[in-house]
Amino acid sequence: xxxxxxxxxxxxxxxxxxxxxxxxxxxxxxxxxxxxxxxxxxxxxxxxxxxxxxxxxxxxxxxxxxxxxxxxxxxxxxxxxxxxxxxxxxxxxxxxxxxxxxxxxxxxxxxxxxxxxxxxxxxxxxxxxxxxxxxxxxxxxxxxxxxxxxxxxxxxxxxxx
Numbered sequence: 001x002x003x004x005x006x007x008x009x010x011x012x013x014x015x016x017x018x019x020x021x022x023x024x025x026x027x028x029x030x031x032x033x034x035x036x037x038x039x040x041x042x043x044x045x046x047x048x049x050x051x052x053x054x055x056x057x058x059x060x061x062x063x064x065x066x067x068x069x070x071x072x073x074x075x076x077x078x079x080x081x082x083x084x085x086x087x088x089x090x091x092x093x094x095x096x097x098x099x100x101x102x103x104x105x106x107x108x109x110x111x112x113x114x115x116x117x118x119x120x121x122x123x124x125x126x127x128x129x130x131x132x133x134x135x136x137x138x139x140x141x142x143x144x145x146x147x148x149x150x151x152x153x154x155x156x157x158x159x160x161x
Contacts, residue, residue: 024157025050027060032131035060035138036157057122057141058154063087064135071133075109084111088126094119097126105129106160114148117141125151129158 024036027048037050037058049059064071074080081100089095097115104110111128122141125148129136138158140151 028161029060029136030062030134031161032134033129033136034159034161035154038154055122055143055146056150056154057139059137059139059141061137061139062134063128063137066133068133071130071135075130081111084128085113088113092117092119092124095124097124105158112155114151116144123148125155127151127155127158 024038025040026034026036027041028034029048037048038052038056039050041048041050041058041060047059047061049057051057066074077083081102085097085100088097094117095115096118097113100111100113102109102111109130112126114123114125116122117124120141121144123144123146124139124141127138129138138155140154142148142150
């Protein structure tokens, strides 16, 4: 019986997430990428963010830009991942992060890291993707009582233009 209830709960959550994204607002970051926000995003000093009523905060920024050759050299540096982590802990007071995981998104290098921000009492997640000399940052924050995987509701809307 517990397995049936758990399966039903998972299905309802997935259906709600898919349905929720239908109403989300597509935002063109630049000529490379677009993402969907749950509400009308605001632009604060070049950083784009939106908040939901239940406490999910979605954020997008371009945190670095240079020519592709120079960026490839930077990425190859063994200290690159710790530098990304330092950027995030330096931008937000109270942030504590776990291990950065690397991978590929549509053939482009990507990195993600989860953690907490004790000052705003939130779980946080950062997702970086590097395309044509730019380092894009997507971030999500949500109250402690949420599942950190809610970040994927936002991160999964990222698409190439």
